[in-house]
C-alpha cells in the first residue's frame with residue numbers, strides 16, 4: 020500500500036488506528052500511516068502536524084474578563100473583514116462571548132509563551148490569567164493585549180453549535196498590528212519561526 024510521504028523526522032504517530040486491520044497496530048507505521056477517518060486520536064495527530072498560530076481569545080461581560088489560548092482561528096473574508104473562532108462549548112469564555120456579543124483575537128508573539136500556558140491552564144482563574152500580559156480595553160470593551168503580534172476586536176455576527184464546539188464569526192471593528200515574530204504550536208510544542216537557510 021502507498022503511504023503518504025510524511026516527514027520521517029517527525030515524532031512517530033502512536034495513537035492512531037490503522038485502516039487495514041491486517042496491518043496491525045499503528046506503532047508499526049512509525050512516522051507515516053493511514054488512519055481511520057472516525058478516529059479522534061488520529062484526527063488530533065493529523066492536526067498536531069499542522070503548525071498553528073497561537074492566539075488568546077478574550078471577552079468581557081458585566082466587568083468580568085475571560086480568556087483562553089486558541090489555535091482554531093481562521094480568516095473568513097476581507098470584505099467585510101471577518102474571523103472565525105471555534106470555542107469548546109465547555110470553555111468559560113464561551114458564555115461571555117455569547118452574552119457580550121464581542122470578542123478579541125490576540126495573535127501572540129514569540130515572547131508570549133508564558134501567556135499561552137497560563138490561558139490554557141485548567142482550573143486557573145481568569146483574574147490570575149489576566150495578571151500576565153499588558154491588557155487594555157478595546158473599543159467595544161473586550162480586553163486587548165497591547166503588544167500582541169496583531170489583534171482584532173470583533174462583533175459577533177453568527178454563532179452556531181457544531182458537535183463539541185461553538186463557531187463564532189465576528190466582524191472586525193478594530194485591529195492593531197505590531198512588528199514581531201509569531202508564536203506557533205506544532206507537534207504539541209510551542210515553536211518559533213526561523214527563516215530558511217540562505218533565504219533573507
Ligand SMILES: Cc1cc2nc3c(=O)[nH]c(=O)nc-3n(C[C@H](O)[C@H](O)[C@H](O)COP(=O)(O)O)c2cc1C
Pocket residue numbers: 073086087088089090091092105106107108109110111112138139140141142204
Ligand atoms: C495550543 C493550544 C490551542 C488551543 N486551542 C483551542 C481552541 O482553538 N479552542 C478551544 O476551545 N480551546 C483551545 N485550547 C484549550 C483551551 O485553551 C483550554 O481548554 C482552556 O483552559 C479553556 O479555558 P477554561 O478552563 O477557562 O474553560 C487550546 C489549548 C492550547 C494549549
